[in-house]
Amino acid sequence: xxxxxxxxxxxxxxxxxxxxxxxxxxxxxxxxxxxxxxxxxxxxxxxxxxxxxxxxxxxxxxxxxxxxxxxxxxxxxxxxxxxxxxxxxxxxxxxxxxxxxxxxxxxxxxxxxxxxxxxxxxxxxxxxxxxxxxxxxxxxxxxxxxxxxxxxxxxxxxxxxxxxxxxxxxxxxxxxxxxxxxxxxxxxxxxxxxxxxxxxxxxxxxxxxxxxxxxxxxxxxxxxxxxxxxxxxxxxxxxxxxxxxxxxxxxxxxxxxxxxxxxxxxxxxxxxxxxxxxxxxxxxxxxxxxxxxxxxxxxxxxxxx
Amino acid sequence: xxxxxxxxxxxxxxxxxxxxxxxxxxxxxxxxxxxxxxxxxxxxxxxxxxxxxxxxxxxxxxxxxxxxxxxxxxxxxxxxxxxxxxxxxxxxxxxxxxxxxxxxxxxxxxxxxxxxxxxxxxxxxxxxxxxxxxxxxxxxxxxxxxxxxxxxxxxxxxxxxxxxxxxxxxxxxxxxxxxxxxxxxxxxxxxxxxxxxxxxxxxxxxxxxxxxxxxxxxxxxxxxxxxxxxxxxxxxxxxxxxxxxxxxxxxxxxxxxxxxxxxxxxxxxxxxxxxxxxxxxxxxxxxxxxxxxxxxxxxxxxxxxxxxxxxxxxxxxxxxxxxxxxxxxxxxxxxxxxxxxxxxxxxxxxxxxxxxxxxxxxxxxxxx
Amino acid sequence: xxxxxxxxxxxxxxxxxxxxxxxxxxxxxxxxxxxxxxxxxxxxxxxxxxxxxxxxxxxxxxxxxxxxxxxxxxxxxxxxxxxxxxxxxxxxxxxxxxxxxxxxxxxxxxxxxxxxxxxxxxxxxxxxxxxxxxxxxxxxxxxxxxxxxxxxxxxxxxxxxxxxxxxxxxxxxxxxxxxxxxxxxxxxxxxxxxxxxxxxxxxxxxxxxxxxxxxxxxxxxxxxxxxxxxxxxxxxxxxxxxxxxxxxxxxxxxxxxxxxxxxxxxxxxxx
Numbered sequence: 001x002x003x004x005x006x007x008x009x010x011x012x013x014x015x016x017x018x019x020x021x022x023x024x025x026x027x028x029x030x031x032x033x034x035x036x037x038x039x040x041x042x043x044x045x046x047x048x049x050x051x052x053x054x055x056x057x058x059x060x061x062x063x064x065x066x067x068x069x070x071x072x073x074x075x076x077x078x079x080x081x082x083x084x085x086x087x088x089x090x091x092x093x094x095x096x097x098x099x100x101x102x103x104x105x106x107x108x109x110x111x112x113x114x115x116x117x118x119x120x121x122x123x124x125x126x127x128x129x130x131x132x133x134x135x136x137x138x139x140x141x142x143x144x145x146x147x148x149x150x151x152x153x154x155x156x157x158x159x160x161x162x163x164x165x166x167x168x169x170x171x172x173x174x175x176x177x178x179x180x181x182x183x184x185x186x187x188x189x190x191x192x193x194x195x196x197x198x199x200x201x202x203x204x205x206x207x208x209x210x211x212x213x214x215x216x217x218x219x220x221x222x223x224x225x226x227x228x229x230x231x232x233x234x235x236x237x238x239x240x241x242x243x244x245x246x247x248x249x250x251x252x253x254x255x256x257x258x259x260x261x262x263x264x265x266x267x268x269x270x271x272x273x274x275x276x277x278x279x280x281x282x283x284x285x286x287x288x289x290x291x292x293x294x295x296x297x298x299x300x301x302x303x304x305x
Numbered sequence: 306x307x308x309x310x311x312x313x314x315x316x317x318x319x320x321x322x323x324x325x326x327x328x329x330x331x332x333x334x335x336x337x338x339x340x341x342x343x344x345x346x347x348x349x350x351x352x353x354x355x356x357x358x359x360x361x362x363x364x365x366x367x368x369x370x371x372x373x374x375x376x377x378x379x380x381x382x383x384x385x386x387x388x389x390x391x392x393x394x395x396x397x398x399x400x401x402x403x404x405x406x407x408x409x410x411x412x413x414x415x416x417x418x419x420x421x422x423x424x425x426x427x428x429x430x431x432x433x434x435x436x437x438x439x440x441x442x443x444x445x446x447x448x449x450x451x452x453x454x455x456x457x458x459x460x461x462x463x464x465x466x467x468x469x470x471x472x473x474x475x476x477x478x479x480x481x482x483x484x485x486x487x488x489x490x491x492x493x494x495x496x497x498x499x500x501x502x503x504x505x506x507x508x509x510x511x512x513x514x515x516x517x518x519x520x521x522x523x524x525x526x527x528x529x530x531x532x533x534x535x536x537x538x539x540x541x542x543x544x545x546x547x548x549x550x551x552x553x554x555x556x557x558x559x560x561x562x563x564x565x566x567x568x569x570x571x572x573x574x575x576x577x578x579x580x581x582x583x584x585x586x587x588x589x590x591x592x593x594x595x596x597x598x599x600x601x602x603x604x605x606x607x608x609x610x611x612x613x614x615x616x617x618x619x620x621x622x623x624x625x626x627x628x629x630x631x632x633x634x635x636x637x638x639x640x641x642x643x644x645x646x647x648x649x650x651x652x653x654x655x656x657x658x659x660x661x662x663x664x665x666x667x668x669x670x671x672x673x
Numbered sequence: 674x675x676x677x678x679x680x681x682x683x684x685x686x687x688x689x690x691x692x693x694x695x696x697x698x699x700x701x702x703x704x705x706x707x708x709x710x711x712x713x714x715x716x717x718x719x720x721x722x723x724x725x726x727x728x729x730x731x732x733x734x735x736x737x738x739x740x741x742x743x744x745x746x747x748x749x750x751x752x753x754x755x756x757x758x759x760x761x762x763x764x765x766x767x768x769x770x771x772x773x774x775x776x777x778x779x780x781x782x783x784x785x786x787x788x789x790x791x792x793x794x795x796x797x798x799x800x801x802x803x804x805x806x807x808x809x810x811x812x813x814x815x816x817x818x819x820x821x822x823x824x825x826x827x828x829x830x831x832x833x834x835x836x837x838x839x840x841x842x843x844x845x846x847x848x849x850x851x852x853x854x855x856x857x858x859x860x861x862x863x864x865x866x867x868x869x870x871x872x873x874x875x876x877x878x879x880x881x882x883x884x885x886x887x888x889x890x891x892x893x894x895x896x897x898x899x900x901x902x903x904x905x906x907x908x909x910x911x912x913x914x915x916x917x918x919x920x921x922x923x924x925x926x927x928x929x930x931x932x933x934x935x936x937x938x939x940x941x942x943x944x
Contacts, residue, residue, distance in 0.1 A: 024362070029767025033775055036760035036819065040779045043816045047793035048785075054796065103692065110689050124928050129696045131870075132920045133877035135893045136913040139900065140699035143706065143714045143910075150702060153715035184696060234784065242786020244880055249900070259788040266792055266884075276796075279789045286786070360839055380842040387843045393836035397858045406854075407844030458844060 054276035064272075072277030082261060082278065089241050089258040089282070090289055092172055096179040097187075097237035097293075101229060103180070104187040108228075109221075111188075112195035123192065130185035138249045141178040145169040145250065170252020178246045183239075187232040194228025195221070223301045230294050237293070241286040242279075258282050310369075311336040311462060311494045312357060317366030319352050319518075326352040327363065328518035334496060334511075336371075336461075339488050341497045341505040344515035345541070351466060353515075354498045358387050358464050371461055386455035387464040391471065392447045394439045400426070400450055401435030407458045425457035428487065445476050452487070462494040469504060481507055502542045506530060514538050534575060536586055536665045545588040546634050547665070552583045560664065562587060566607060566629050567657065572664045586665045591622070593661035594636040596644060596653055603656030609634065611651045621645045625655065700917060707910040714906065725911035735912065738895035742876055745807055745891055749814045750872035756815070757822030757867055765830040783820040790817065791884040798885065805887030813881040818871040825870055825927075829863020829934045862934035869927035873920050892916065 055072055058065040076082050111122045129137070144150045145168040152164040168174065198221060206216035244259035251257065258278060265275025310333040319327040327349045334340045342350035355361040356368060359380030368376045375383055386407075395403050404422045413421070426432055429449035442450065448468060455463055468484075469477045485508050488495045499505050505512050506526040513523045522534045533539035536547060550562035553569065560578070561571050562585055570587065597603055612633050613624035621644045626633045636655065638644035647653070702714075707726070711719035729735060760779055764772060782790055794813045795805075803809065837859065841851040857864075879893040886894055896912065899905040 025767045026769045029763050029769035029772065032767065033760050033763035033769075033772075036756040036763075036779055036823075037775050039756055040781070040816065040819070043794065043797075043812060044782055044790070045778060047797040048789070050796055050800065051789070051793045106685060107689055107692050110685055114685075120932065124924075125693070126696065128921060128924060129700050131873055131877070131924050132700055132917045133879075133893060133913070135877070135879045135896060136703060136917060137699055139896075139909070139913065140703055143702060144699060146714070148713055148715055150714060181695065181699065184692075238784050239786050242788040244788050259786070262788055262792060266795060272796065275792060279792055282786065283789060358839075358843060360842075380839065381845045381847055385843070387840070389836045389840060391834065391836060393834060393840035395837060395840070395855060395859075406841070407846070410845045410850070454840075454844065 051276045051279055054273050055280045057273045059271055059273050072273050073281065075274060076277045076281045082258075085256065085258045085261055086281065086285060088172065088256070090285060092175055092179070092255075092257060093237050093241035093243075093286065094289060094293070096176050096183065096240050097233050099176065100180045100183050100187045100236050101191070101232050104184055104232070105191055105229070108188045108191035108195060112192050123189070126188050127185045130182065134182060135245055137182060138178055138246050141174070141181065142169065142250050145174055145177075169250055171254045172251070174250040174252075175243075175246050175255040175257070178250050179240050179243065182246070183236045186235050190231040190235065191225060191228040194225045198224045218304050223304070226297065226301055230297060233293060233297070234290055237290055238286055242282055309336050310334065311338070311371055312496070313369040314353070314357075315367045315369070317353070317356060317363045317368060319349075319356065319361065320364045325518045327356070330366070330518070330520055332513060332520060332523065334462075334494060336494055337492050339485070339495045339497070339508055339510045341499060341509040341512045342515060343499055343502060343505040343512050343541075345500060348515040349518040350498045350500075350515050352518075354387075354464055354466055354496060357462070357496065358385055359383050384461040385464055386458050386460040386462075387466065388448070388451045388455055388468045390466045390468070392451040392468075394442070394447050394450055396439045398439065399435065400431065400437045400439070400442070403439065403450055404435070404454045404457050406454060421457055422453075425453040428456060428490070429453045430483075444472050445480065448472065448480065456487075456491060460493065462496060463488075463491075465495060465497045467498055467500070469499075470501070477504075484508060506542075514541060516541075532573075532575070532663055533588075534666055536588070536667075539588050539663070539665060544591045544635055544637075546591060546594075547586055547588050547632070549631070550585050550587050552585055562664070565631075566627055567605075567659070567662075570659045570662050572662055575664055575666060578664065578666065586667075587662045588665055589657065589662050591635045592637045593658060594625075594634060595656045596623075596636075596638050596642070597656050598642055605657050605659060607655050607657065609653060609655065611647050611649055611653060614645070614647060614649065616645050621647075623647070625653065703910050703917060704914040707907070707914040709907075712904060712907055714910075725907040726915075728908050729911055729915075732908075735895060738890045738892050741807055741886075741889050742892040745810050745814065745882070746872045746875040748811045749818055749875040750868045752811070753815045753818035753822045753871045754826075754864060754867045756819055757826045757871075758864065760819070761823050761826035761830050765827055765833070766835065779823065780820045782816050787817070787880045791880050794881070795884045805885055807886065807889050807891075809885040809887070810882050810889075810891065813885045814875050814878055817878065817881060818874050821874060822867045822871050825867040825931065826860075826863055829860050829866070829931070832935065833860055860934065862930040862932075866927040866930040866934065869923045869930070873923045873927070876916065876923075877920060 054064075056068050056070070058067070058069055058071065107126070111119055111126070115122045142149070146152070147164050147166060147169065149169070151168060152161075155161045156164065202224070203216055203220050206220045207213070211219060241257075242259045242262070243257060244263060247255045247257040247260060262275050262278045262282070265271045265278065312332075312334040314330055314332040317327055317330045318325065330349070330353060342353060344350045352361055356363050356376075357370070359375070359378060359382075363376060366376070367374055370378075370383060370385065395406065398406065401422055404425055405418055408418050408421060422435065423432075426435060429452045431446065431449050431453065434446070437446075439447075439450075448471075451468070465484075469480055472480060481504060484495075484497075497505070497508060506529075509526055511523060511525055512529050514521045514529065516537055522529060522538050524532070529538065530542055533542060533545075536545075539545040539547075548564050548567065550564045550570070552560060553563050554561045556574070558574055559571055560574050561569055563569050564587065572587065595603075597606065607627060609625040609627040611623060612626045615622045618640075620637050620639055623636050623638060623644065624633045625636060634655075705718070706714050708721055708723065709718050710722040710724075760776070763769075764776055791813065794809070794816070798805065798809050798812075833856070837855055838851050841855045842848075846854060877893060878891075879897065882891045882894050883897065890898065892912070896909055899909050
């Protein structure tokens with residue numbers, strides 16, 4: 001062993017330790033993610049925290065009273081108009097996500113199991129409509145479902161009906177149809193991903209052990225694709241509860257949702273604390289309902305086994 | 306010990322939290338040596354190799370390359386080059402561009418660069434393939450490109466991280482031969498990481514066997530196979546029959562032990578041998594036991610019966626039960642005389658050479 | 674095999690076809706009616722015309738909105754892709770404490786009702802005394818686009834074999850040189866794909882632009898304003914058709930790039 005270079009090490013202990021940390025995964029990873037993280041902190045976490053803070057304050061004309069109060073929440077939860085809006089919003093988002101997931105599952109299954117070499121093309125075709133302007137798609141549904149719209153005039157010119165059907169547009173059903181259309185790809189993608197992850201030999205094993213195709217599906221494929229179903233549910237349900245454009249354009253009086261009320265508080269109504277409380281309540285309620293749904297789904301799947 | 310260490314590793318440790326990937330490892334590797342780091346997965350061999358390459362920074366200790374303290378030196382400033390386990394061929398470059406990758410930094414004139422690339426490709430027998438795309442290469446060709454790309458840099462040390470594990474058996478054996486002659490031709494230090502004991506035995510000048518972040522033994526292939534220091538090393542390098550024995554006498558260069566059926570055996574005393582309570586383990590390789598046919602006699606014989614038999618083509622592995630031994634003995638017999646036809650339960654006689662026994666040290670505090 | 678499948682699930686292909694019809698019908702209707710020679714969207718079609726497209730050209734307010742959308746789209750796609758690259762690289766390449774919460778926060782806007790993101794940004798902008806402008810739209814849309822940019826990039830980077838970079842360092846290249854000569858060329862398609870996807874999202878995004886744009890409307894905000902007037906519908910249909918066409922082209926380009934990225938990174942694994 002040579003003793004020549006040893007002299008340099010004792011004095012260099014501290015920088016060496018520091019050098020070791022600077023070159024560590026930890027330091028590099030944190031440095032790398034920090035710009036994005038800081039951006040998200042400044043423009044997502046801070047604003048949302050501010051909303052939460054505002055929901056406990058009061059507004060007197062242009063002044064903000066920063067003393068703590070639950071008055072906004074009392075108003076949000078007890079006033080019939082808001083209560084109805086909450087119930088309808090939750091109901092519509094629940095229906096939308098259930099229908100979207102239910103209708104999309106077979107398509108995701110089809111692409112995953114029978115898509116062959118063109119799986120990616122199928123997926124791409126599914127996603128295209130969902131990437132085009134949301135506003136334009138909602139507008140298009142208005143054109144289809146309207147009183148003088150495509151469906152009514154089409155059916156009339158085909159001689160199937162004499163009078164335009166008025167129940168197509170401006171109600172909750174129209175909202176649900178439009179939202180299901182908007183979010184289809186968001187449901188298919190996570191389900192598809194979780195189906196893709198399933199080892200095909202597991203299904204063969206189930207068949208080998210005596211299950212028919214349906215039972216093998218219920219006992220193996222479905223439970224294993226559950227994570228995808230759950231995230232599809234969440235990814236559709238949570239954003240749709242606060243949807244603004246769809247109820248505004250195709251919802252009419254019976255299809256108004258909570259976002260309209262929130263927007264009003266930041267526009268003409270100009271009561272930020274109430275708007276904030278409505279926003280927070282929306283988030284909390286939708287989280288609770290979503291959690292309940294996820295739990296219920298898990299229970300059902302456990303039963304099947 | 307090598308006369309001039311090319312790599313010297315001094316008390317190197319690497320902790321991941323409380324997990325010790327390397328635990329106070331010291332080692333010297335000579336210039337021009339073909340050195341192997343051998344051990345099961347998770348033994349720290351790859352961590353040690355990556356510390357030498359500069360991809361992993363030890364928690365403590367010092368690494369010198371050709372006398373230069375290099376522990377914190379970044380990988381791009383070390384005179385080492387690496388052949389990666391999956392070869393890491395740049396997918397967007399062709400073969401020639403892959404090989405020339407490192408040369409671009411040296412700002413050679415174009416003719417010189419071309420010459421060096423061509424020489425390197427010749428060396429690995431890929432002459433004329435420089436316009437081939439990366440994804441058009443077979444596994445063996447990818448490995449050769451990786452070798453050429455590293456060797457063209459004229460490193461002092463070439464590091465090989467399980468370079469043959471992705472190849473099928475036949476190609477692997479062919480590449481072993483080539484790797485060995487390549488090393489002799491270029492004359493630089495090769496450090497090979499492998500979990501395949503035969504590969505290590507066939508290729509290396511010396512081998513370090515590692516377990517649990519520590520080095521269990523460093524020696525030449527022959528010595529490590531014939532004189533393993535511990536039971537674990539012996540086990541990792543192939544089959545071994547272990548016997549419990551009692552120490553009867555001790556001299557400075559030899560010891561005598563008493564075994565159940567093999568009688569008193571005199572053994573060479575290993576370096577630093579210190580029995581704890583008079584009980585020791587001795588071992589003998591299965592191929593050092595030999596069947597005796599008909600009325601053939603041998604100075605040292607034992608009787609037993611065939612308990613199990615497995616046919617391996619050129620040889621047969623036999624399990625022989627011997628009265629008075631806790632474990633049956635395994636042995637390997639060529640099929641020239643019909644060992645593959647021995648019926649189960651047949652009584653046999655076997656011969657052994659007491660010289661073939663080795664005394665095995667207890668694992669000093671390391672975990673089994 | 675085919676017969677077996679058909680016997681097993683006779684209705685599935687039909688179902689999938691109907692599902693696709695449901696997905697595409699609304700999108701295809703807009704272009705159809707944009708060439709229809711009538712001010713209303715009724716069947717049967719009245720006749721072919723391109724006058725609605727011609728009417729778009731003289732509309733200065735519309736052209737201004739298009740210019741705004743372009744500015745916003747370019748800025749948003751650049752910023753969110755750069756931030757996406759940082760985050761995607763951090764989570765695919767390194768392991769560090771707080772990785773999960775950090776990723777969770779960055780991806781959170783995907784799991785929030787958009788109106789709440791919009792409202793909270795509006796509050797903070799006004800609270801800080803800033804004017805609503807295209808800048809605020811850009812800031813807001815970037816928050817919304819990062820998750821998409823990140824998922825495109827993460828899948829691009831994940832296939833990226835870490836030992837490629839190590840090989841580059843090992844051959845004497847510096848960190849910056851390695852990024853330029855190895856990382857960038859190999860993941861370039863994923864980056865282009867991210868740019869295209871985020872540009873498309875920004876181009877089509879309405880809620881944040883609606884809340885944050887002030888007096889400078891983007892195209893969707895302009896369209897929203899036009900929807901109140903039934904007479905303007907054909908012009909909006911023409912504009913909408915053009916926007917859909919642009920989106921489809923951009924997305925197709927993004928998909929082609931993404932596949933190229935996939936092929937490139939998949940060339941590496943062991944034989």
